[in-house]
Amino acid sequence: MPKQPLLEINELKTHFHTERGRVTAVDGVTFHVNEGEILGVVGESGCGKSVTSQSILRLFDEKRLAQYDGEIKLKGTNLLELSDEKMQSIRGNDIAMIFQDPLSSLNPVFTIGHQIAESILLHQNVSKKEAYEKAVEMLRLTGIPAPEKRVKEYPHELSGGMRQRVMIAIALSCEPQLLIADEPTTALDVTIQAQILDLIVEINKKLNMGVIFITHDLGVVAEICTRVVVMYLGQIVEEANVVDVFENPLHPYTRGLMKSVPQIDGDRSEKLHVIEGTVPALDNIPKGCRFATRCPFADELCVEKVPELREFKNGQKARCWHAEKIAEEDQEREDQYV
Amino acid sequence: MSEQQIVKIGKEQETPLLDIQGLKKYFPVKGPLGNLGGKKGMVKAVNNVSFQLFEGETYGLVGESGCGKSTTGRTILRLIEPTEGKAMYKNKDLFQLSGKESRKMRQELQMVFQDPYSSLNPRKRIGQSLEEPLAIHQIGNKRDRTDLVMDILEKVGMRIDHYYRYPHELSGGQRQRIGLARALIVNPKIIIADEPVSALDVSIQSQVINLLQELQEEMKLTYLFIAHDISVVRHISDRIGVMYLGNLVEEARTDELVESALHPYTQALLSAVPLPNPKMKKERVVLKGELPSPLHPPSGCVFHTRCPFAMDVCKQKVPVMEARSKDHQVACHLYE
Amino acid sequence: MGTVESNVGLTSVKQKLKKEQRQLFFKRLISNKLMVTGGMTILFLMIVTLIGPFLVSHDPYEMVVQDRLQAPSAEHLLGTDEFGRDLLSRIIHGSKVTMGVGFSVAAITSLLGMIIGLYASYYRFLDHILMRICDGLMSIPAILLGIALMAALGPNTKNVIIALSIVFTPHVARVIRSAAIVVREQTYIEAMKAQGASTWRIIWGHMMPNTISPLVVQATFIFADAIITEAALSFLGAGVPAPDPSWGNILYDGKLVIFNAWWMTVFPGIMIVLSVLGLNLLGDGLRDLIDPHTNQGKK
Numbered sequence: 001m002p003k004q005p006l007l008e009i010n011e012l013k014t015h016f017h018t019e020r021g022r023v024t025a026v027d028g029v030t031f032h033v034n035e036g037e038i039l040g041v042v043g044e045s046g047c048g049k050s051v052t053s054q055s056i057l058r059l060f061d062e063k064r065l066a067q068y069d070g071e072i073k074l075k076g077t078n079l080l081e082l083s084d085e086k087m088q089s090i091r092g093n094d095i096a097m098i099f100q101d102p103l104s105s106l107n108p109v110f111t112i113g114h115q116i117a118e119s120i121l122l123h124q125n126v127s128k129k130e131a132y133e134k135a136v137e138m139l140r141l142t143g144i145p146a147p148e149k150r151v152k153e154y155p156h157e158l159s160g161g162m163r164q165r166v167m168i169a170i171a172l173s174c175e176p177q178l179l180i181a182d183e184p185t186t187a188l189d190v191t192i193q194a195q196i197l198d199l200i201v202e203i204n205k206k207l208n209m210g211v212i213f214i215t216h217d218l219g220v221v222a223e224i225c226t227r228v229v230v231m232y233l234g235q236i237v238e239e240a241n242v243v244d245v246f247e248n249p250l251h252p253y254t255r256g257l258m259k260s261v262p263q264i265d266g267d268r269s270e271k272l273h274v275i276e277g278t279v280p281a282l283d284n285i286p287k288g289c290r291f292a293t294r295c296p297f298a299d300e301l302c303v304e305k306v307p308e309l310r311e312f313k314n315g316q317k318a319r320c321w322h323a324e325k326i327a328e329e330d331q332e333r334e335d336q337y338v
Numbered sequence: 339m340s341e342q343q344i345v346k347i348g349k350e351q352e353t354p355l356l357d358i359q360g361l362k363k364y365f366p367v368k369g370p371l372g373n374l375g376g377k378k379g380m381v382k383a384v385n386n387v388s389f390q391l392f393e394g395e396t397y398g399l400v401g402e403s404g405c406g407k408s409t410t411g412r413t414i415l416r417l418i419e420p421t422e423g424k425a426m427y428k429n430k431d432l433f434q435l436s437g438k439e440s441r442k443m444r445q446e447l448q449m450v451f452q453d454p455y456s457s458l459n460p461r462k463r464i465g466q467s468l469e470e471p472l473a474i475h476q477i478g479n480k481r482d483r484t485d486l487v488m489d490i491l492e493k494v495g496m497r498i499d500h501y502y503r504y505p506h507e508l509s510g511g512q513r514q515r516i517g518l519a520r521a522l523i524v525n526p527k528i529i530i531a532d533e534p535v536s537a538l539d540v541s542i543q544s545q546v547i548n549l550l551q552e553l554q555e556e557m558k559l560t561y562l563f564i565a566h567d568i569s570v571v572r573h574i575s576d577r578i579g580v581m582y583l584g585n586l587v588e589e590a591r592t593d594e595l596v597e598s599a600l601h602p603y604t605q606a607l608l609s610a611v612p613l614p615n616p617k618m619k620k621e622r623v624v625l626k627g628e629l630p631s632p633l634h635p636p637s638g639c640v641f642h643t644r645c646p647f648a649m650d651v652c653k654q655k656v657p658v659m660e661a662r663s664k665d666h667q668v669a670c671h672l673y674e
Numbered sequence: 675m676g677t678v679e680s681n682v683g684l685t686s687v688k689q690k691l692k693k694e695q696r697q698l699f700f701k702r703l704i705s706n707k708l709m710v711t712g713g714m715t716i717l718f719l720m721i722v723t724l725i726g727p728f729l730v731s732h733d734p735y736e737m738v739v740q741d742r743l744q745a746p747s748a749e750h751l752l753g754t755d756e757f758g759r760d761l762l763s764r765i766i767h768g769s770k771v772t773m774g775v776g777f778s779v780a781a782i783t784s785l786l787g788m789i790i791g792l793y794a795s796y797y798r799f800l801d802h803i804l805m806r807i808c809d810g811l812m813s814i815p816a817i818l819l820g821i822a823l824m825a826a827l828g829p830n831t832k833n834v835i836i837a838l839s840i841v842f843t844p845h846v847a848r849v850i851r852s853a854a855i856v857v858r859e860q861t862y863i864e865a866m867k868a869q870g871a872s873t874w875r876i877i878w879g880h881m882m883p884n885t886i887s888p889l890v891v892q893a894t895f896i897f898a899d900a901i902i903t904e905a906a907l908s909f910l911g912a913g914v915p916a917p918d919p920s921w922g923n924i925l926y927d928g929k930l931v932i933f934n935a936w937w938m939t940v941f942p943g944i945m946i947v948l949s950v951l952g953l954n955l956l957g958d959g960l961r962d963l964i965d966p967h968t969n970q971g972k973k
Contacts, residue, residue: 019698019701019702044539044540044541044542045510045539159628159629160403161628162628189402189403189566189629190402190566190567190568190607190610190611191402191606191607191610191624191625192402192628193610193612194610194612194622194624195624195625197612198624216539216540217612218540218614219611219612219613219614220612221614222612222613222614222615222616223612223613223616225616242616243616243617246614246615246616246617247617256541257540257541258614260540260541260543260544261540261543261544261569261614262544262547262569262570262572262573262574263569263613263614264568264569264572264596264608264611264613265613266569266573268572268573268592268593271548271551272544272547272548272573273544274541274544274545274548275541275544275545278509278511278512278542279509415868417864417867417868440870441870441871441872442870443870444868444869444870445870448868448869449865449868451861451864451865452861453861456860456861456862457860457861457862457865458862459862459880459883459884460884461883461884462883467862470866470869470871470879471869474869474870474871474872474875475869475870517865520865520869524869
């Protein structure tokens with residue numbers, strides 16, 4: 001019997017009500033996260049990667065703003081059917097989240113020890129003293145030097161990297177089964193980013209928890225993720241193991257994305273590859289393939305008909321009519337070089 | 339490309355277009371009582387930085403946040419007044435110019451900013467924002483200005499009907515193109531670009547980088563390219579200077595710097611860049627700890643607190659920038 | 675490039691865009707019911723102020739002693755005061771005085787407050803001086819300061835306007851200053867400096883247009899405040915001098931006969947409440963309209 005995944009998302013749709021009418025920011029997203037796995041969710045701004053992660057925790061105002069369809073199953077329980085109170089106990093306890101900007105995620109008027117202890121007290125039946133001890137322990141786990149001293153400090157006394165470690169400490173304080181990291185290193189310098197990435201991998205191994213790592217940086221994905229989901233305009237366009245995505249990308253968007261990033265060991269004399277145009281607005285979604293307006297391989301079929309997410313070898317999936325053809329051509333070109 | 343490089347190397351024997359000498363910028367830090375408490379100390383944001391810009395080249399200034407690279411760029415344009423130093427441009431010291439002369443000089447030295455969202459006035463149509471520099475420098479009449487704006491819109495890859503749009507109707511990449519157009523419309527010689535692509539999405543970033551390169555060739559521009567992303571800097575720059583805590587620690591031709599970095603900080607910076615290749619797990623030079631407070635910088639070499647090769651001398655003596663080979667200078671005691 | 679052709683294209687694009695923006699703006703406008711109510715009330719009062727005096731048949735200054743303190747009737751719709759003057763006529767003529775004072779004060783304080791606020795935000799040394807003066811003025815209760823100024827200047831309508839403008843300018847200056855400080859830190863101001871723009875151009879060409887929205891909102895509230903304060907001053911006898919009618923001094927007259935002639939207190943009172951409520955609703959609505967944080971449904 002195949003093991004049940006930790007988190008299973010089926011045909012998730014998130015709609016927003018706006019002045020200009022209803023828009024669907026996430027449109028039929030299906031993926032899963034296993035225990036102990038780091039899943040990378042990649043895409044540019046507006047692709048719906050952050051909305052997806054926030055939908056998992058149901059963070060949008062459902063009375064006025066948002067509406068969800070589909071299923072989000074955490075170990076078999078559909079989160080979308082839970083009451084608000086039940087959902088409250090899941091947030092922070094079973095699923096924790098860390099954000100891009102650690103400064104605005106921390107309350108400036110409380111010490112960091114207080115803030116970690118608070119989230120422990122919220123979900124666990126322990127005394128205040130125990131919670132504080134646990135806070136020190138969590139800070140030690142995240143590699144903060146002299147945690148006994150640091151618990152008494154305020155967020156502004158810490159550097160960006162330290163604050164992100166504190167955020168991770170808060171997230172881990174209730175031993176969640178799933179950690180959602182929404183661009184946690186984007187605001188940090190590369191040398192600090194390297195430290196935080198090492199920390200996330202280490203914690204993932206130690207606690208065997210599932211991690212959804214949302215980012216726009218393909219380098220980060222290659223470094224820490226086991227599987228990757230690529231999103232474009234509210235849909236998944238490609239899903240595969242990390243090696244397959246980088247060695248044999250099937251969707252033209254994934255390929256374009258990879259080629260357009262300047263590489264530290266790339267050829268400088270060559271112009272950077274460019275994905276023409278811009279992402280269409282959510283209220284102006286193309287009729288056929290959503291990437292057709294910017295795709296160099298697009299033909300009539302792409303403009304007219306919506307492609308399905310199809311499965312190829314190794315469980316790699318891509319939403320493209322011409323995936324095989326493009327891969328073949330690519331192979332031929334490579335053969336010529338050799 | 340190779341021909342162009344030869345031309346550039348040839349030019350380096352000539353006088354530089356812009357010569358920054360011993361630039362310092364210290365910010366006073368006030369005590370908890372503001373003016374009453376007196377000065378608490380000085381933040382040495384830029385400490386004795388010297389470099390040259392040669393005509394037609396791109397000089398990349400790279401470093402992490404708080405290293406003083408943006409302050410350096412702003413000081414050259416005197417958006418921040420320098421504490422000490424010289425900036426020689428066309429036999430004149432930019433820092434000695436009067437307010438009026440300095441304003442006039444800004445026609446030749448322009449700036450492109452990082453944040454495409456706040457760098458355009460939200461109340462002005464794109465056309466108005468682009469005509470403004472022409473009005474400031476009194477170029478042409480109303481009709482000429484409109485034509486110039488149309489031309490520049492085309493040059494940066496926008497449509498003419500963007501003339502009547504407001505900034506909030508444009509995407510980040512489009513706004514950055516407008517920011518570029520605003521700098522280029524007065525026909526400048528030098529562009530100081532402060533993190534011009536770091537706020538943009540990956541696919542848009544490459545569009546803007548290519549545009550910067552095309553325009554450089556077409557308009558014979560010289561770039562001072564300031565960024566934290568060493569991969570981007572490497573792609574666009576001919577020479578790179580690396581800054582750490584207000585100091586320039588290494589400077590070399592791009593390929594030389596990336597292939598044989600000498601300063602331990604440059605090495606760490608290069609090795610921290612995540613590679614988009616899951617099969618290649620490289621050995622990282624992991625830096626210990628965090629950036630020290632610029633209010634109390636370490637004695638001697640400012641990097642010694644995090645340096646894996648720190649020696650006793652590093653704590654006592656400030657290393658000086660010395661040439662190790664042609665076009666490769668480094669400030670580090672390891673090579674003395 | 676065909677300039678003629680492109681210009682034709684541009685004009686049509688411009689028109690289309692303007693139409694789109696107008697439609698969206700209108701949609702937002704009418705979706706705010708309270709603001710529409712406030713706006714209609716003020717519009718009604720404006721119309722009354724401007725054309726009302728031509729419609730009423732009685733002279734507001736004509737005293738008919740035998741008709742004194744008459745209750746509302748067909749002849750005198752809102753009754754008469756203790757000198758037998760027609761109350762409807764006095765209230766309508768009074769609205770000219772009261773609304774006029776309110777409007778003038780709002781206009782003068784907007785102008786002065788804008789100049790003070792903008793320059794204070796731009797020059798640090800001016801900031802210290804101007805804001806301390808404003809703090810000083812704001813620390814004295816508005817009515818008290820108004821009475822003191824009226825005592826110094828002498829009671830007439832012009833002086834009421836001057837006194838109230840002095841009282842309320844610091845309020846506008848504070849709002850403009852804090853809005854302008856936010857604008858000053860925006861990159862586009864730095865970009866203008868990098869372009870070599872003069873201080874005049876930066877302040878009036880770039881910072882000023884970005885403070886107009888909070889100014890309009892603040893001016894609406896000042897309008898309302900000025901109406902109340904003028905009424906209070908007149909009620910205390912330090913405002914618009916008799917026999918000129920203003921809502922405040924009609925109330926003052928009515929105070930003495932409040933148990934015999936309720937209409938003299940109730941009707942001017944209703945007018946003050948209506949105008950102040952209308953202006954406040956309008957101000958709140960305008961604030962919602964220009965503040966993107968309160969009206970955007972989407973992320």
